[in-house]
Amino acid sequence: MDELLLRSLTPGVLGVLVRRGADFAAAEDAVQDALVEAVRVWPDDPPRDPKGWLVTVAWRRFLDASRADAARRRREDVVDEEPAPGPAPAVDDTLQLYFLCAHPSLTASSAVALTLRAVGGLTTRQIAQAYLVPEATMAQRISRAKRTVSGVRFDQPGDVATVLRVLYLVFNEGYSGDVDLAVEAIRLTRQLAAAIDHPEVAGLLALMLLHHARRAARTAPDGSLVPLARQDRGRWDTRAIAEGVEILQAALARDRLGEFQAQAAIAALHADAPTAEETDWVQIVEWYDELARLTDSPVVRLNRAVAVGEADGPRAGLAALAALDDSLPRHTAVAAYLHERDGDLEKAAKLYAEAAGQASNLAEVAHLTRQAARLNALRSR
Amino acid sequence: MAKYLLLKHYRGAPKAVNDVPMDQWTPQEITDHVRYMGDFAARLEKTGEYVDGQALAPEGTFVRYDGEGRPPVTDGPFAETKDLIAGWMVIDVDSYERAVELAGELSAAPGAGGKPIHEWLELRPFYTEPPTITE
Numbered sequence: 244m245d246e247l248l249l250r251s252l253t254p255g256v257l258g259v260l261v262r263r264g265a266d267f268a269a270a271e272d273a274v275q276d277a278l279v280e281a282v283r284v285w286p287d288d289p290p291r292d293p294k295g296w297l298v299t300v301a302w303r304r305f306l307d308a309s310r311a312d313a314a315r316r317r318r319e320d321v322v323d324e325e326p327a328p329g330p331a332p333a334v335d336d337t338l339q340l341y342f343l344c345a346h347p348s349l350t351a352s353s354a355v356a357l358t359l360r361a362v363g364g365l366t367t368r369q370i371a372q373a374y375l376v377p378e379a380t381m382a383q384r385i386s387r388a389k390r391t392v393s394g395v396r397f398d399q400p401g402d403v404a405t406v407l408r409v410l411y412l413v414f415n416e417g418y419s420g421d422v423d424l425a426v427e428a429i430r431l432t433r434q435l436a437a438a439i440d441h442p443e444v445a446g447l448l449a450l451m452l453l454h455h456a457r458r459a460a461r462t463a464p465d466g467s468l469v470p471l472a473r474q475d476r477g478r479w480d481t482r483a484i485a486e487g488v489e490i491l492q493a494a495l496a497r498d499r500l501g502e503f504q505a506q507a508a509i510a511a512l513h514a515d516a517p518t519a520e521e522t523d524w525v526q527i528v529e530w531y532d533e534l535a536r537l538t539d540s541p542v543v544r545l546n547r548a549v550a551v552g553e554a555d556g557p558r559a560g561l562a563a564l565a566a567l568d569d570s571l572p573r574h575t576a577v578a579a580y581l582h583e584r585d586g587d588l589e590k591a592a593k594l595y596a597e598a599a600g601q602a603s604n605l606a607e608v609a610h611l612t613r614q615a616a617r618l619n620a621l622r623s624r
Numbered sequence: 625m626a627k628y629l630l631l632k633h634y635r636g637a638p639k640a641v642n643d644v645p646m647d648q649w650t651p652q653e654i655t656d657h658v659r660y661m662g663d664f665a666a667r668l669e670k671t672g673e674y675v676d677g678q679a680l681a682p683e684g685t686f687v688r689y690d691g692e693g694r695p696p697v698t699d700g701p702f703a704e705t706k707d708l709i710a711g712w713m714v715i716d717v718d719s720y721e722r723a724v725e726l727a728g729e730l731s732a733a734p735g736a737g738g739k740p741i742h743e744w745l746e747l748r749p750f751y752t753e754p755p756t757i758t759e
Contacts, residue, residue: 465655466662596647600682613654615647 248293249281251434253364256297258336261397265305267343268389271361273305278364337362338438342401345409346392353388354409360385362434363427373422406435407447407503414451425455436490445494446504452487453510456480468610472519484514505534524554541571549577557584575601576611583618592618627675627716628723630730631746634682636707641742642735649736660733668715668726679711714750723747 253274260270277300281293290296344358356374359365365373371381414428432448460474469475491507509530516522531547534540544567552560560581567574579594595615602608646654668674683701690697713730717723727745735741 465659467655467658592647596645599647603681605679609654609658612646613651616649616651616654619648620650 246282247430249278249285250364251430252294252297253278254337254340254362254434255294256301257361258340259298260301260305262336263302265302266393267397268386268393269305269308270301271389273301273308274364275360275366276304277301279366335438337434339397339401341406341435341438342399343392343395343397344388345406346395346401347405348391348395349388351409351412353384353391354405355412356381356384357388357392358409358431359413359427363431365422365427369422373416373424403439403441403444407443410435411447411503414454425451425458429455442494442497442499443501443503445490446501446507449487449491449494450503450507450510452483452490453507453514456483456487456514462606466606467613468606470610471513476517479514484511487511488514500533500537502534502537505530505537509534522553524550528554541567545571545574545577549580552581552584557581561585572601572603573598576607579611579614583614588618588622592622625716625718626720626723626752627714627750628720629746629748629750630713630715630723630727631748632710632712632743633746634708634710635705636709637744637746640735640744642737642739643741643743644736646735653734653736653738656734656738661730664730664733665713668713673715673717673722673726675714675716677711677713680709682708682710720749723749 256277257270257274260273261267265273274297277297280300281297285293340362341358344361345354349357356370359370359373360367367382367385368378370385371378374381410428410432413424413431416424429448429451432444432451436444436448456479457471457474459480460476460478461469463469487507488511491504491511494504495508509527512523512527512530528547528550531543531550534543535547545564548560548563548567551563561578564574564578564581569575569578575594576598579591579598582594583591592615595611595618599608599611599615602611646657649657665674665677685698686700686702687696687698715723715726717726724747727747731743731745732740733743
């Protein structure tokens with residue numbers, strides 16, 4: 244049985260239940276029950292109309308749950324008659340679910356969890372494993388999130404930017420457990436791109452594809468990080484790159500630039516270079532300028548300093564870096580890299596070691612310590 | 625079964641035998657060390673003795689309550705803090721002897737020159753639930 248196909252039906256089924264008058268929280272529980280039932284029954288008895296099957300089972304579960312709840316007996320009279328199936332506005336329902344699950348009243352972690360469950364069709368256990376928290380904790384986070392959005396009207400238009408922020412967070416998390424969050428984020432963004440025509444949705448999808456294309460080359464067999472310049476470009480996924488570039492070009496042609504399109508453009512320029520030396524750094528600096536205008540983020544200006552260092556030489560990069568707050572994450576690591584390029588190995592080694600002490604993950608700690616060790620070994624020769 | 629905490633210190637433990645800062649190792653020695661640690665945890669998962677392992681960043685903050693309606697006071701990080709924990713591993717083993725054996729293996733992780741670090745790890749038993757049968 245195709246689990247992805249099953250999960251791709253989730254938002255549509257949930258949308259039907261909510262439009263029939265079921266409240267979101269109860270409908271979401273009923274859809275989860277139906278998914279579990281499908282996993283059990285479909286391998287031996289595949290339905291002719293998978294979505295119709297899920298709607299029927301989920302609706303029955305919803306009614307059972309409502310009946311079981313004495314306090315909801317009054318509502319039972321309202322919902323007992325199954326409405327005749329009308330024209331299915333599947334696309335709109337899916338879009339509304341994205342908006343609801345990324346509602347501004349939710350915290351980022353709640354929005355992420357709710358999106359993965361209600362739109363992605365993942366189980367609470369899978370989401371808990373992916374984020375390395377106990378299942379009970381994740382269950383609580385999801386049910387609180389559902390309570391938070393319970394008063395939101397389903398047909399209210401939402402803000403695409405909040406949805407994109409949530410999907411970006413999911414993509415950036417990497418993966419642990421049996422769910423690959425990067426792949427899931429791409430799937431959900433693709434589904435969103437099919438539901439709404441928006442250049443930034445396309446930009447984010449392109450950005451994800453272009454970065455995901457490098458995944459195999461990003462870590463060595465021993466698990467250590469391989470920086471972009473040292474990656475074996477033959478291991479990049481050329482199909483994902485081609486798709487990302489095509490999506491990006493179509494989006495850019497609309498002339499409604501946003502931060503995700505600009506970030507994707509930078510990733511595309513890296514993807515376009517056959518070797519690290521052939522990277523078009525001048526154009527990349529221009530895109531960082533564009534990005535800085537769009538977001539005014541200090542992280543963008545830090546990355547820009549690296550690009551300037553490549554385009555105009557390490558001294559120019561250090562000058563750009565000097566204008567930035569040195570408490571920024573990775574500031575010390577960038578300084579170390581630029582000083583190494585400038586030939587000051589002693590200073591670079593010291594800064595790499597210092598940067599290792601500031602890194603936020605073990606892979607980077609090991610990588611930066613290794614850089615310091617490499618330079619120290621060179622100097623003692 | 626008994627749970628033990630294996631504590632690794634940035635500072636505060638007695639000096640290791642092979643005590644060379646990591647940035648003075650060769651890159652290959654760092655790679656070998658990281659692999660040893662990963663393999664150790666993987667092996668304990670296989671034997672059913674692994675519970676949890678986490679590494680901590682070196683810089684933290686002290687926080688305390690400062691009275692009704694006031695934001696908490698924060699202080700630090702303190703460069704002079706004597707005891708600084710780097711990380712831990714929680715194991716669930718049959719005996720104290722087994723816990724000591726495993727801590728000894730972890731302490732043998734290779735360092736500078738490819739030789740064991742012989743670093744001191746702190747071994748602390750968890751308090752357990754009170755037993756059901758008491759007499």
